[in-house]
Amino acid sequence: MNVSSTTISEPAFGETLLSAQGLHLSFGLTHALRGIDFEIAHGERVAIMGPSGSGKSTLLHVLAGVLTPDEGEVRYGKTVVSGLGEADRARLRLSDFGFVFQFGQLIPDLSAIDNVSIPLLLAGMSRKRALGQARAWLDQLRVADHASKLPTQLSGGQAQCVAIARALVTAPKVLFADEPTGALDSLVAESVMETLTDVTHANRTTLVIVTHDARTASYTDREIVVRDGRVSSGYTDRQPARR
Amino acid sequence: MDSTLTMLGLLGRSPSHGYDLKSAYDRLFAAARPIAYGQVYSALSRLTRDDFAVLTAEEAGQGPDRKRYEITDKGRDRLRSWLFTPDAPVPGLQSNVYAKTMISLVLGDDAVHLLEIQKSEHLDKMRDITRRKRDADVATLLLCDHALFHIEADLRFIDLTMSRLTELKREALS
Numbered sequence: 008m009n010v011s012s013t014t015i016s017e018p019a020f021g022e023t024l025l026s027a028q029g030l031h032l033s034f035g036l037t038h039a040l041r042g043i044d045f046e047i048a049h050g051e052r053v054a055i056m057g058p059s060g061s062g063k064s065t066l067l068h069v070l071a072g073v074l075t076p077d078e079g080e081v082r083y084g085k086t087v088v089s090g091l092g093e094a095d096r097a098r099l100r101l102s103d104f105g106f107v108f109q110f111g112q113l114i115p116d117l118s119a120i121d122n123v124s125i126p127l128l129l130a131g132m133s134r135k136r137a138l139g140q141a142r143a144w145l146d147q148l149r150v151a152d153h154a155s156k157l158p159t160q161l162s163g164g165q166a167q168c169v170a171i172a173r174a175l176v177t178a179p180k181v182l183f184a185d186e187p188t189g190a191l192d193s194l195v196a197e198s199v200m201e202t203l204t205d206v207t208h209a210n211r212t213t214l215v216i217v218t219h220d221a222r223t224a225s226y227t228d229r230e231i232v233v234r235d236g237r238v239s240s241g242y243t244d245r246q247p248a249r250r
Numbered sequence: 251m252d253s254t255l256t257m258l259g260l261l262g263r264s265p266s267h268g269y270d271l272k273s274a275y276d277r278l279f280a281a282a283r284p285i286a287y288g289q290v291y292s293a294l295s296r297l298t299r300d301d302f303a304v305l306t307a308e309e310a311g312q313g314p315d316r317k318r319y320e321i322t323d324k325g326r327d328r329l330r331s332w333l334f335t336p337d338a339p340v341p342g343l344q345s346n347v348y349a350k351t352m353i354s355l356v357l358g359d360d361a362v363h364l365l366e367i368q369k370s371e372h373l374d375k376m377r378d379i380t381r382r383k384r385d386a387d388v389a390t391l392l393l394c395d396h397a398l399f400h401i402e403a404d405l406r407f408i409d410l411t412m413s414r415l416t417e418l419k420r421e422a423l424s
Contacts (some may be wrong), residue, residue: 012283058409058413195276201384221372221373221376221402221405222376222380222398222402224373224376225373225376225377225379225380225398226380228377228379230370230373232366232369232370234362239362
């Protein structure tokens with residue numbers, strides 16, 4: 008299902024895919040990140056946890072190349088993401104990364120299937136092929152029956168599954184999710200997490216989730232806890248889960 | 251809550267008489283239900299038997315309050331191992347985590363680290379249970395959910411304790 012060539016030579020499953028070394032980032036007088044180090048293995052599912060204001064969402068944005076750190080570096084394979092210019096980082100995000108947010112952020116005037124096919128159409132794929140691939144992803148996310156519905160006609164859980172399908176339709180190597188179940192009730196949240204972890208595992212997609220919720224984190228292989236802009240002391244020596 | 255090791259923790263602060271230990275214990279851990287003298291002395295007797303504490307002075311007069319105890323190196327090792335080994339997530343765990351947190355504050359040790367490793371232990375347990383829920387029948391699902399709610403309650407307690415460490419330290423040292 009890949010629509011573009013990836014920018015890296017892919018590390019073997021279980022080898023380090025994404026790493027943070029000595030990350031510092033300040034916004035004015037606020038030190039959001041104060042020296043963050045860790046590694047995430049290819050195919051791993053990791054939860055970044057921490058209290059409000061701990062710097063976990065900022066860390067996600069730095070890992071994904073949306074923000075650049077003041078000090079330190081983010082490596083994706085052999086690429087130093089934090090050393091790339093804005094245009095190269097945008098290309099990398101398009102080709103290799105997918106994003107899911109707390110509120111699906113679907114385009115309200117488009118049906119579920121059109122929302123999912125958008126990234127493929129933007130990449131130049133024919134409409135017929137794009138719709139075929141979008142339907143296959145909706146099927147994997149167990150929402151194919153709702154393909155023609157508008158976002159307002161979907162439940163919260165269904166909308167989030169459509170958003171996940173849209174994030175995965177370009178076959179990203181890494182899926183970043185910021186509080187993906189934050190707006191859902193607990194049973195729906197569990198179902199979304201089960202689907203999300205199944206689908207990313209089946210497609211060998213590395214999953215990085217920011218969450219404050221322990222139940223959501225329990226679907227991942229391990230957690231990295233951030234406190235006051237640092238990896239919390241109980242986690243500094245934890246290694247990636249090599250599967 | 252392990253009252254013998256909690257007592258050892260209080261002894262880790264400075265050599266003490268049984269009476270001092272009872273006062274400190276009651277102030278930090280047993281406001282509603284003071285510990286009996288008998289329990290204090292049976293704890294001290296276990297600690298001395300296991301070489302975690304020694305009797306350093308015995309003043310003239312009657313009664314156990316004349317005896318002064320001191321923690322040994324072996325006792326300090328046992329204390330650290332207790333403090334920094336997370337407890338298995340089981341019902342009633344809070345009191346032990348609370349006791350360990352207070353003792354680490356009294357001794358100026360790393361309470362945040364203690365709570366973080368406990369939290370990590372809980373999250374690992376949650377992962378096990380979440381995996382068990384896969385393809386389980388409804389009865390098993392409900393049992394797993396019940397266990398998960400208890401672990402979540404512990405985690406909230408740990409988070410809340412962590413956010414109150416500064417005030418707690420002030421009380422522990424007052």
